[in-house]
Amino acid sequence: MADPLPAARQSQRFLLLYALAWAGGSVAYVPFLTILLPVRVSVLAGDAAGVSWLAYIAFAGAIAASAAFIGFGYLSDITRRRREWVWLGLVLSCGLLALFREAETLPALIAIIIVWQLALNMMLAPLAAWAGDCVHDAQMGSLGGLLAFAPGLGALAGAFVTLPGLASADTRLVLVGVLVTCCVVPVLLVTPPPHVPDPVSDDAAAPDPLNPAAAGRGAMRRMWFARLAVQIAEAALFSYLYFWFRSIDPDMGDNRTARVFSVVLILSAPIALWAGRWADRTSRPFTPLVACAFVSAAGLVGMALAPSLPFAIATYAVFGFATSIFLALHSGQTLRVLPRSDRRGRDLGLFNLTNTVPSLIMPWLTLALVPQFGFAALFLLFSALSLAAGLLLKPFARQF
Structure with missing residues (x-):
């Protein structure tokens, strides 16, 4: 069915507050998973055992996050109460951060991570x-462009809470909770509850030729596989960028690598915003996605x-640049292809698997190719995946 459009466009104020709330999600997990949790694990297990500890924790967390995003998205569909679930998830996830200082064994850390991921996705899915x-x-398009600022704000939050002398290791977790609350609460307080469309059967809805959802579940599958293909490459570079740079120049240090990564991430956000607004003005929502997929493939070559x-x-x-813009705009345009408005939360949970599945696929691809053929073979494979993503979405760029 074609998703019924709201009667009026939302104000720029709402879009900004919503983007700030979404950035709150990045603030919740980026500093914690990339800095604070590894530091805690290093203290408890040491550097050698810490690597294996983090592997077990990451695997358990990814499974919990995937299941929770689908489950709580579906619950928000059934109850038709998005804001209440967001409130509950916010309170629980921020409160659980304080428990990590009590965990001193691997099973305890895994247990808390699982519960925390459930609470965090209770907030994020609705x-x-x-x-x-x-x-x-x-x-x-504009919304997707604004969402592109979320990863950069998450990274900046990590830099802020780890400023020397600002806070102790335990206090940093509390500080993260405060920052998340400041980001999410405004959109919950200022805006009225939105109307969740009543369930409509697929048979009762007239096809809308201007909406790719009219193409059926084939459109949803194309968007899903296109994002998965690009996410696999993005996940690998997130994990192995430092090692690749050092394979070219052994003098490339971690600080310089971090600066390159941060500059690309931050500068891509305003470009994504411009591209999203261009897509809205010209009514060509999928053209930037196709272009970014092809540019990403060229960059990988x-x-x-x-x-x-x-x-x-x-x-x-x-x-x-191309990948960051693609992923941000894809998040917005995905809402166009969901076939049922009354199951939007559940379907977005299925799309969220494209964020977690690459973490399970990417290590095996790397181990299979890099030791024998080097990073070049891995990047050529990723280039083919990005090219495939562009080809999958190209029909949308011509039609919509």
Whole structure:
């Protein structure tokens, strides 16, 4: 069925507050999973055992997050109460952060991580579906562009809470909870409850030729596989960028790698916002996605052939910009292809698997290719995946 459009477009104020709330999700997990949790594990297990501890914790957390996003998204569909679930998830996830200082064994850490992931996704899943309830399709490009700022804000939050002398290790967790609350609460307090459309059977809905959801579940599958293909490449570069740079130039340090990664992440956000607004103005919502997938593929080919560090950094920047913009705009445009408005939360949970499944696939691809063929073979494979993503979405760019 074609998803019924809201009667009026949302104000820019709401879009900004919603984007701030979504950034609160990044603030919740980026500093914790990338800095605070590894530090805690290192204290308890040491550097050698800490690597295996983190592997077990990450695996358990990814499974819990995947199941919770689908489950709580579906519950928010059934109850038709998005805001209440967001409130409950916010309170529980922030409160659970204080428990991590009590965990001193691997089983205890895994248990708390699982419960925390359940609470965090209790907040994130209904929040994701809420955008589809109350944001007009013609604003999805702008919304996607605003969502591109979330990863950068998450990274900045990590830099802030770890400032020397600002807070102790335990207090940093409390500080993260405060920052998340400040980001999420405004949209919950200021805006009225949005109307969640009543369930409508697929048979009762007239096809809307201007909406790709009219193409049926084939459109949803194309969007799902396109995002998965791009996410696999993005996840690998997130994990192995440092090692790739050092394979080209052993003098490339961790700080310089972090600066390159941060600059690409931060500068891609305003470009994504411009691209999203262009897509809205021209009514060509999928054209930027196709273009970014193809540019990402070209950047990966350049990375595979990189003869020097400056060339490697430049081609990574091309890949990083294109991929970050693709993922941000894809998040907004996904809401166009969901076949049922009354099951939006559940379907977004299925799309969220494209964020977690790559973490399970990527290590095996890396182990199979890099030791024998080097990073070049891995990047050429990822280039083929990005090219496939662009080809999957190209029909949408022509039709809608």
